Amino acid sequence: MLTYKAPVADINFLLKDVFGYYSHYQKFPEFEEATPDLVDAIFQECAKFCENELLPLYQSGDKEGCQFDNGVVTTPKGFKEAYQQYVEGGWQSLSHPVEHGGQGLPPSLGMVKSEMMGTANWSWAMYPGLSHGAMNTVETHGTKEQKELYLTRLTEGTWTGTMCLTEPQCGTDLGQVKTKAIPNGDGTYNITGTKIFISAGEHDLTENIIHIVLARLPDAPAGTRGISLFIVPKIQTDQQGNLGEANNVTCGSIEDKMGIKASATAVLNFDNAKGVLIGPENKGLECMFTFMNTARIGTALQGVCSAELAYQNSLIYAKERLSMRSLTGKKNPEQVADPIIVHPDVRKMLMTQKAISEGGRAMIYYAAKLVDEIEMAKTQEEREQADERLGFITPILKAFLTELGLESANHGLQIFGGHGYIKEWGMEQIVRDARISTLYEGTTGIQALDLLGRKILLTRGKSLNNFTKEVLLFCKDKSVLSKNPHKRQMNKFIWPLSKAVANWQQYSLRIALKAKKNRDIVGSASVDYLMYSGYIVMGYFWAQMAQSAYEKLATDVENRDFYRAKIKTAEFYFNRMLPRTKSHAKTMMEDPKTLMQLDQELLSFL
Numbered sequence: 001m002l003t004y005k006a007p008v009a010d011i012n013f014l015l016k017d018v019f020g021y022y023s024h025y026q027k028f029p030e031f032e033e034a035t036p037d038l039v040d041a042i043f044q045e046c047a048k049f050c051e052n053e054l055l056p057l058y059q060s061g062d063k064e065g066c067q068f069d070n071g072v073v074t075t076p077k078g079f080k081e082a083y084q085q086y087v088e089g090g091w092q093s094l095s096h097p098v099e100h101g102g103q104g105l106p107p108s109l110g111m112v113k114s115e116m117m118g119t120a121n122w123s124w125a126m127y128p129g130l131s132h133g134a135m136n137t138v139e140t141h142g143t144k145e146q147k148e149l150y151l152t153r154l155t156e157g158t159w160t161g162t163m164c165l166t167e168p169q170c171g172t173d174l175g176q177v178k179t180k181a182i183p184n185g186d187g188t189y190n191i192t193g194t195k196i197f198i199s200a201g202e203h204d205l206t207e208n209i210i211h212i213v214l215a216r217l218p219d220a221p222a223g224t225r226g227i228s229l230f231i232v233p234k235i236q237t238d239q240q241g242n243l244g245e246a247n248n249v250t251c252g253s254i255e256d257k258m259g260i261k262a263s264a265t266a267v268l269n270f271d272n273a274k275g276v277l278i279g280p281e282n283k284g285l286e287c288m289f290t291f292m293n294t295a296r297i298g299t300a301l302q303g304v305c306s307a308e309l310a311y312q313n314s315l316i317y318a319k320e321r322l323s324m325r326s327l328t329g330k331k332n333p334e335q336v337a338d339p340i341i342v343h344p345d346v347r348k349m350l351m352t353q354k355a356i357s358e359g360g361r362a363m364i365y366y367a368a369k370l371v372d373e374i375e376m377a378k379t380q381e382e383r384e385q386a387d388e389r390l391g392f393i394t395p396i397l398k399a400f401l402t403e404l405g406l407e408s409a410n411h412g413l414q415i416f417g418g419h420g421y422i423k424e425w426g427m428e429q430i431v432r433d434a435r436i437s438t439l440y441e442g443t444t445g446i447q448a449l450d451l452l453g454r455k456i457l458l459t460r461g462k463s464l465n466n467f468t469k470e471v472l473l474f475c476k477d478k479s480v481l482s483k484n485p486h487k488r489q490m491n492k493f494i495w496p497l498s499k500a501v502a503n504w505q506q507y508s509l510r511i512a513l514k515a516k517k518n519r520d521i522v523g524s525a526s527v528d529y530l531m532y533s534g535y536i537v538m539g540y541f542w543a544q545m546a547q548s549a550y551e552k553l554a555t556d557v558e559n560r561d562f563y564r565a566k567i568k569t570a571e572f573y574f575n576r577m578l579p580r581t582k583s584h585a586k587t588m589m590e591d592p593k594t595l596m597q598l599d600q601e602l603l604s605f606l
C-alpha cells in the first residue's frame with residue numbers, strides 16, 4: 001500500500017544549486033567522471049531499482065520477518081534476489097576506491113544512493129549498509145594483505161560486513177567488553193565471547209560475512225584502553241579469498257523485535273574463532289570510531305528516510321481523505337466533505353514533515369561533502385580541518401535527525417487517523433522501524449554527551465566557533481541591504497538565524513561556566529542542548545535553501561513553483577520550528593537540582 005518516488009528534483013536542487021557539488025567534484029581529479037550527465041543517469045537507475053524492486057519488499061519483509069533455524073538465518077522472500085540485482089548493478093562498489101574494484105565515484109554520491117535505498121526499504125538496506133562501515137575500517141586501518149583479501153570481496157558485495165561491539169552487559173559502556181583474543185603465535189588470534197544485537201550478523205544473502213569485532217588481549221589494561229579490533233570471517237579463506245572451513249562463529253538466535261523485522265539482529269557466539277588483528281593493539285576503540293562515525297551518519301540518514309517515506313504517503317492520503325469542511329468555507333463543494341489537507345492542524349503536520357525531510361537531507365548532504373573532502377585531502381591539515389567539522393556535526397545529525405524522523409513518522413500515522421494504526425496501510429511500520437534509530441549507534445543521550453562534553457567543553461568551544469563563523473559569514477553576505485531584491489527578502493531568515501547563533505555561543509559559555517561548579521549540568525543540559533543546536537543547524541540550511549531558491553526564481557522560469565515552495569517551507573521552518581529552541585534553552589539552563597533532588601528511594605511508593 002505504501003508508495004515511494006525518489007525525490008530527484010529535491011536532491012538535484014541541493015547538489016547543484018545549494019551546495020555546488022559539481023564544482024566541488026571538479027576540485028578533485030579522482031572525481032572527474034562525476035559529471036551531471038553521469039550522475040543523472042545513476043539517479044534514474046537507482047530510483048528505478050528502489051521504486052520497483054525494494055519498495056514492494058518493504059511491507060512483505062516486515063510481515064514475514066527473518067527466520068531462524070538451527071543457526072541458519074533466512075531473509076524474507078525476494079531479499080536475496082534484490083541483493084543479487086544490487087551486486088550485479090555494481091551498486092555496492094559505486095563510491096569505493098578503484099584499486100579494490102570500486103568505481104571510484106565520490107562518497108557523497110554513495111550517500112544519495114543510500115538515501116534512496118534506505119527510504120524504499122530500510123531493513124533491506126541495512127545488509128549492504130553495514131558493509132560500508134566495515135570497508136571504511138579495513139581501508140583506513142588494514143594492512144596491504146587485509147585490504148587485498150577483504151576489501152575486494154566487500155566492494156563487489158559478494159561478502160558483507162558487520163560491526164560487533166555490543167555484549168549482553170554493555171552497549172554504551174564498551175569499557176566493559178569481555179570478549180577475549182588469545183594470540184596463536186602465527187599472527188592469528190582465537191576469539192571467544194558473545195556479541196548481541198549484531199545487525200546482518202547472519203543471513204543468506206552472501207557466501208561469507210566479515211565480522212569486525214572488539215575484544216581484549218591477555219593482560220590488556222582494564223576499560224576502553226585495553227580493547228583491540230579483529231577481523232573474524234564467518235568462513236575461513238586463503239589469501240586469494242577461496243572459501244575454506246567454517247570458522248567457530250555461530251548464530252545462537254535472532255531477536256524478535258519491535259521493527260526493522262526483516263533485518264536480522266543476531267546473537268553471535270565466538271568460540272575460539274580465528275581472527276586477525278586490525279590496527280594497533282589496545283587501540284581498537286579508536287579504530288572502531290571510523291566504523292562508528294560512518295554508521296552514525298548512516299543512522300542519521302535513517303531519520304531523513306523515515307521522514308520522507310512518511311511524508312510522501314501522508315500527503316497522498318491527506319489529499320484524498322474527506323472529513324468535514326474547511327473553517328474558511330467549502331473547498332470541495334461537489335463532494336460530501338473537504339479533504340483533510342484543508343485543515344490547518346493537518347497542514348501543520350504535513351509542513352513539519354516536509355521541513356524535516358528536506359532540511360534533514362540538506363544537513364546530510366553538507367556532511368557528505370565533508371566526507372568527500374576528508375577522503376580526498378592532500379595534506380594532514382586539510383584532513384584534520386574537515387574531520388573536525390564533520391566530528392562536530394555528527395552527533396547533531398545522528399540524534400537530532402533521528403528524533404525528528406521519528407516525529408515525522410508519528411505525524412504520518414496521525415494524519416491517517418485510526419487507519420494509521422492498522423498494519424495494512426504501512427504507516428505504523430514506519431513508526432516501528434524509525435524507533436530504533438534513536439537507540440543504536442549511541443542513543444540520543446549518548447550523542448548529546450558527546451556533543452556537549454567532548455565537542456564543546458573539551459575543545460573549549462573551538463569546533464562550535466568554527467561552525468558558527470561559517471554561519472555568520474553566510475549571514476553577513478546575504479543580509480547586506482542591497483538593491484538586489486532577494487537579498488532584502490532574505491532578512492526574514494538572516495536576522496533570526498544570526499540571533500540564534502549569538503545565543504548558541506552565549507548559552508554554551510554559560511553552561512561551561514556552570515559545569516565548573518557542578519558537573520551534573522552537562523548531563524542535565526545535554527539532550528536539550530543537542531536539540532537546540534540541531535534546530536539552529538537546520539535553520540542555517542533552510543536559509544541557504546531559501547537563498548538558492550530566490551536566485552533560481554529569477555532565472556529558471558520553468559520551475560518557479562518548485563522554488564516558491566522552498567521559500568514558503570523555509571518561512572514555515574523559521575516561524576514554527578526554529579522557535580522550539582526557546583523551550584530547549586529554558587530547560588537546558590535549569591539547575592540540575594530539579595532532576596536529582598528527589599531521592600531515588602522516593603521515586604515510587606509501590
Ligand SMILES: Cc1cc2nc3c(=O)[nH]c(=O)nc-3n(C[C@H](O)[C@H](O)[C@H](O)COP(=O)(O)OP(=O)(O)OC[C@H]3O[C@@H](n4cnc5c(N)ncnc54)[C@H](O)[C@@H]3O)c2cc1C
Nearest residue numbers: 163164165166170171172197198199265440441442443445
Ligand atoms: C535492532 C538493533 C540493532 C543493533 N545493531 C548493532 C550492531 O550491528 N552492532 C553492535 O555492536 N550493536 C548493535 N546494537 C546495539 C546498540 O548499539 C545498543 O543497544 C545501544 O548502543 C545501547 O546500548 P545498550 O542497549 O546496552 O543500552 P545501555 O548502554 O544499557 O543504556 C541504557 C540507557 O541508559 C542510558 N545511558 C547509559 N549510559 C549513560 C550515561 N553515561 N549517561 C547518560 N545516559 C546513559 C542510555 O542512553 C540508555 O537510555 C543494536 C541494537 C538493536 C536493538
